Amino acid sequence: GENVEQHPSTLSVQEGDSAVIKCTYSDSASNYFPWYKQELGKGPQLIIDIRSNVGEKKDQRIAVTLNKTAKHFSLHITETQPEDSAVYFCAARRQAGTALIFGKGTTLSVSS
Amino acid sequence: DARVTQTPRDKVTEMGQEVTMRCQPILGHNTVFWYRQTMMQGLELLAYFRNRAPLDDSGMPKDRFSAEMPDATLATLKIQPSEPRDSAVYFCASAPGGGGPTDTQYFGPGTRLTVL
Numbered sequence: 001g002e003n004v005e006q007h008p009s010t011l012s013v014q015e016g017d018s019a020v021i022k023c024t025y026s027d028s029a030s031n032y033f034p035w036y037k038q039e040l041g042k043g044p045q046l047i048i049d050i051r052s053n054v055g056e057k058k059d060q061r062i063a064v065t066l067n068k069t070a071k072h073f074s075l076h077i078t079e080t081q082p083e084d085s086a087v088y089f090c091a092a093r094r095q096a097g098t099a100l101i102f103g104k105g106t107t108l109s110v111s112s
Numbered sequence: 113d114a115r116v117t118q119t120p121r122d123k124v125t126e127m128g129q130e131v132t133m134r135c136q137p138i139l140g141h142n143t144v145f146w147y148r149q150t151m152m153q154g155l156e157l158l159a160y161f162r163n164r165a166p167l168d169d170s171g172m173p174k175d176r177f178s179a180e181m182p183d184a185t186l187a188t189l190k191i192q193p194s195e196p197r198d199s200a201v202y203f204c205a206s207a208p209g210g211g212g213p214t215d216t217q218y219f220g221p222g223t224r225l226t227v228l
Contacts, residue, residue: 034216034217036219041221042221042222043116043203043205043219043220043221043222044155044203044219045219046216046217046218049216089154089155096215097143097162097207097209097215098160098168099145099157099160099168100157100217101157102154102155102156103154104154105154105155
C-alpha cells in the first residue's frame with residue numbers, strides 16, 4: 001500500500017523567512033496530493049492541493065510542487081507570519097473517494 | 113458555512129466502558145471517513161463509508177470497534193469495551209463523492225478520548 005514520508009518533523013523560522021516541507025510517496029498510482037494545516041485543538045484544514053497532471057500550484061504565499069518521476073512533493077510558504085505556526089500534514093491518494101494516506105506531520109514555528 | 117460536526121468534543125471514561133462518538137457530515141456529502149490521531153502513529157484511517165455502505169474498515173480493531181451510518185446525516189463510531197490504548201483524537205471527515213476533481217475531504221473538530 002501507499003506510504004508517505006514527511007520531513008522535517010519540526011521547523012523553526014523567523015517571521016518573513018520561507019519554509020519548505022517535503023514529502024515522498026511510494027505508490028506511483030497516487031494522483032492527488034493535498035496539504036492540511038492543523039491548529040491546536042482543531043481538525044486538519046485543507047490549504048492547497050495538487051493533482052498529478054500539474055507540476056506546480058500557487059495560492060498567494062503558499063505553493064506546492066510535484067515531481068512525479070521522483071515521487072515527491074513539497075510545500076513552500078513564503079513571507080511566513082506567526083499565524084502560520086501549526087502542524088502541517090501532506091497526504092496522497094490513488095483514487096477520488098478513497099482514504100488519504102498522511103505523512104507524520106511537521107510542526108512549524110514562526111517567531112517574530 | 114457548511115462544516116462537519118462531531119460530538120462529544122471531549123470524553124473521559126474508564127476502561128471497560130462503552131464509548132460512542134457521533135459525526136454529522138456536510139449536507140450532500142456521500143463519503144464519510146473516520147480517522148484516529150495519536151502522537152506515535154499520526155493520522156490513521158479506521159473506516160469509511162460511501163452512500164452509507166461500509167467500503168473499508170481494515171484499520172479498525174474489529175473485536176471492539178464498530179462504525180455505522182444509521183442515516184445520511186449521522187455516522188457513529190463505538191468502542192466496547194474501551195481500553196487505555198484507545199486514548200486518541202478521533203476525526204470524522206466527509207467528501208462530496210462522485211470521483212470528480214473537487215472530491216476534497218473536510219474534517220470535523222475531533223473527539224478527544226481519554227480512557228483511564
